[in-house]
Amino acid sequence: MVSSLIHTQVEESDIIDLEKRYWLLKAQSRTGRFDLETFVPLVSPPIHASLSEGLFHAFDENRDNHIDFKEISCGLSACCRGPVAERQKFCFKVFDVDRDGVLSRQEVHEMVVALLEVWRDNRTDTLPELLANVSDIVEGILTMHDTTKVGQLTLEDYQIWSVKSALANEFLNLLFQVCHIVLGLRPATPEEEGQIIRGWLERESRHGLNTGQNWFLISMQWWQQWKDYVKYDNKSIVVEQPLCWALEGGAPSRPPAWSPCPPPPDRGTATAAAGWSGPPAPRTTSLPTSPVRLRPWRALAAV
Structure with missing residues (x-):
């Protein structure tokens, strides 16, 4: 091996x-x-x-x-x-x-x-x-x-x-951040995982949205569970859009390579906030009927 x-x-x-x-x-x-x-x-x-x-x-x-x-x-x-x-x-x-x-x-x-x-x-x-x-x-x-x-x-x-x-x-x-999100090194602790995601989102929230970026919808329930798991604090992440919680990908866009815990409640319909080792989010998806929010993210980690 x-x-x-x-x-x-x-x-x-x-x-x-x-x-x-x-x-x-x-x-x-x-x-x-x-x-x-x-x-x-x-x-x-x-x-x-x-x-x-x-x-x-x-x-x-x-x-x-x-x-x-x-x-x-x-x-x-x-x-x-x-x-x-x-x-x-x-x-x-x-x-x-x-x-x-x-x-x-x-x-x-x-x-x-x-x-x-x-x-x-x-x-x-x-x-x-x-x-x-x-x-x-x-x-x-x-x-x-x-x-x-x-x-x-x-x-x-x-x-x-x-x-x-x-x-x-x-x-x-x-x-x-790049070594974990792009190249696939797994964070050593839940707290480290939260810091990595927070740092990435803080940077990208200041860049705003750009034409040609792809977005991955995630379950709000999964996102809340993940935030609780890593003790996530997003007070300084200020850019929010009126549509849905999502992960945004640049070109090429990919969810991160490692799988944070807890696992998403429905792998078939939600892309994890930090991704998992598996296929990328589908190109098309049904939006939820209730209002949700959108958050930018340049996920460069998985094909």
Whole structure:
């Protein structure tokens, strides 16, 4: 069994689920390989296009231009399990474009630009960095953390900076969402599951609805049961439409890969708020007769 050959901080049962998910995603490839062309549309959005290739290479450890199952399992473990400082090692690989083990001044500049974009997409609160010149931010990072004094950051330099950086940690939070919702890692706890869904919905509620998006109707009863299960708080999610509770999908649109508990009351008619491992929601469905509400969601996780 593949799971017995992979040493990660992911449980064996989750490895089995990940393997199913991996083959489902890989099946979308025109080449039969989980290559960059297949990977980028899955993660972007919400990952910015400027970071998608770096994220792909962070998974592609052996640099053969495709991600095998061992690589995706180890990458998900490295990004989502363990102490934050260790997880930031994975982020470092995303920014190390030339893979030389250090971040050059140019790579640090590109990193800062990307992290500022991530913050603006995911947060409404302000940071001093948002008002500063990018070049000044770069110089500040290098002045404080470049131990080599040659205008670059080693992995250790980056880890020390990132642990206390709100920008770096917001990017790690975004990767955490993508690794679970898109790539299929199962949340470790109900509370973690609620945080993942909440973070995704908060971002998408600010984007509003767009032409061409697909929607998946869910049972209000299931949604309430799920919110109780994960102790979900949606007070800051402000965008609501007058039609129905639903999950919205971008292009391509898919419900998330893992199955939150409790299971939906009627699998045939409701798409779970966080999805389950199974077929996507039907393209057509009968609307309930009583008024319900609509909530946006860019679910990029299942075919």
